[in-house]
Amino acid sequence: MGPVPPAYEADEDGMLLIGGRRADALVAEAGGTPLFVYDLGQVRARIATFRAAFPGVALHYAVKANPYEKLLSAIAKDVDGLDVASGGELALALEAGAEASTISFAGPGKRDADLAAAVSAGATINLESEGEVDRVLAIGGRPKLAVRVNPPFEIRGAGMRMGGGARPFGVDAERVPALVRRILKAGAEWRGFHIFAGSQALGAEALIEAQRATIALAAELAEAAGAPPPLVNLGGGFGIPYSSGERPLDVEAVGLALHDVLSNRPQILQNSEFAVELGRWLVGEAGVYLARILDRKISHGKTFLITDGGMHHQLAASGNFGQVVRRNFPVAIASRFGAPAKEEASVTGCLCTPLDRLADDVMLPSAGEGDLVAVFLAGAYGLSASPQAFLGHPPALEMLVGEGA
Ligand SMILES: Cc1ncc(COP(=O)(O)O)c(C=O)c1O
Structure with a gap:
């Protein structure tokens, strides 16, 4: 076992x-x-490990990993943002005391009522399709919108792959620049990119490679759209060992490599913020x-x-x-x-x-x-x-x- x-x-x-x-x-x-x-002590120790290994990178918690109210309230105080996947999780995140401007909402099938709740709260919607943009803009107001990109790559060896081919998640990379231009033209607040390539990866090299590719892709899409992204959510994917023979992820190695890549990032990303979005590694x-x-x-x-x-x-x-x-x-x-x-x-x-x-x-x-x-x-x-x-x-x-x- x-x-x-x-x-x-x-x-x-x-x-x-x-x-x-x-x-x-x-x-x-x-x-x-x-x-x-x-055990909150273990969760806090993980958050401290992340902070030490990734200075200057924002930490978001993926509520889907564990939405238990008491745990969520405690985590909300210690991280920089919450990622929610439904109107129900959005309500839980707000009840847990999270500042609405730090909440982001991703998920391929958002109901109109959920979109309206996110717009009125002031949470960021990670757009999954052109159709979703039409529905958000029809709500009115000034929505905060990021584009979830379906990247043309996945995290090597990940337990769950969420990029690199036909997916119900995000917008195919080649269609993203046009979508960003449309968001800007409509007068919405553009928040940047959300690029989630997979989950449950234990190989530091695979994660380093995926983060490098993510940053290069964000820069390329920003250039093509002609707009620097305020935030680049690099996804997550940090795994934990579930079975015999699996070794814990070397987060320090991933942190060092990311620091290197960010120190030499393309000009168009100079003023962007960067975030990593984690669930199981924090609480599993x-x-x-x-x-x-x-x-x-x-x-x-x-x-x-x-x-x-x-x-x-x-x-x-x-x-x-x-x-x-x-x-x-x-x-x-x-x-x-x-x-x-x-x-x-x-x-x-x-x-x-x-x-x-x-x-x-x-x-x-x-x-x-x-x-x-x-x-x-x-x-x-x-x-x-x-x-x-x-x-x-x-x-x-x-x-x-x-x-x-
Ligand atoms: C968009 C998104 N963010 C975050 C996560 C959390 O992944 P994990 O709990 O493996 O960190 C997932 C998992 O499916 C996801 O789809």
Whole structure:
């Protein structure tokens, strides 16, 4: 299975600590399982790592990774902008206290009502098509508009590719200059470019290459449009290791290379601001999903630990959230954290479907009814990315812990 993130340890009883608190005490405080716990201390440490590695580059948080209200309010105070993907996320970002002028709204199918909400709040709309421009301009006012570019490249080796060919996202690069001229002519406030080429990349070289290509493309499009962009959103794509053999991203190397490229950037980008837009790298490792074992059973010699959680809360761990090959997320018995692995077992959820697997054939300390299972890497694309209504089991609880929570 994948690596347990380094920030987790056990107390003297072998109980998993999350943000310095015992997992069983957190469950008691929250009122039961299944429970997602997010450690704000780890998120803040990530933000500090980014600030040190990317001086002068703005940091935006992609709300889609985890929109839990308490976490979002805390993050909104510490980053330079929030990226939202729907009218619902826009409302959450505003409720979390984000300054509307720092919010940007990207997404291929924006409703008229969502566009109107963004215009009236004063958020930036990252335009995805010429048709969307028509609909925004029809609303009136002076909208803040950036153009989302469908770049002619992708991030090499990324888990999710969002550029380099026919895509429903953004406007093909060759049509962007005409669109920018149209925005300027209409008297809207042009905010610049949003260029998102992919997600979940662990190779520093691939990210460096993509950022270089992004900056060159922004300069080329600005020249062709005859207008310097106020902001160039370079996308993100910083990944985290989910499976064995994957290594953490060397963010310092990416930061150094970006600093070099920005120091020698083309004249037309001299006064532009630059931003990086991150989700999972900021919050993914900071979350743990805790579920309780309801039953331990043996079938044809194989041990199953059946929990009260499952894919309806943590779809990604079951391997059904875009993974091509199912690989085990890191899991542990929270009440025996760090104890030697003694037996091979499969951890399942409580749903009546063979898809509901939290870990297949993993070595764990011996565990049974009443023990807590911890599924790591649950801070991003967990609860909000899962089919919560499927089969009618109770919803999961969520809580924020750690300094400042
Ligand atoms: C436009 C955009 N921004 C940000 C993200 C966040 O990606 P990640 O959580 O991998 O950083 C995504 C992911 O799909 C995206 O599509």
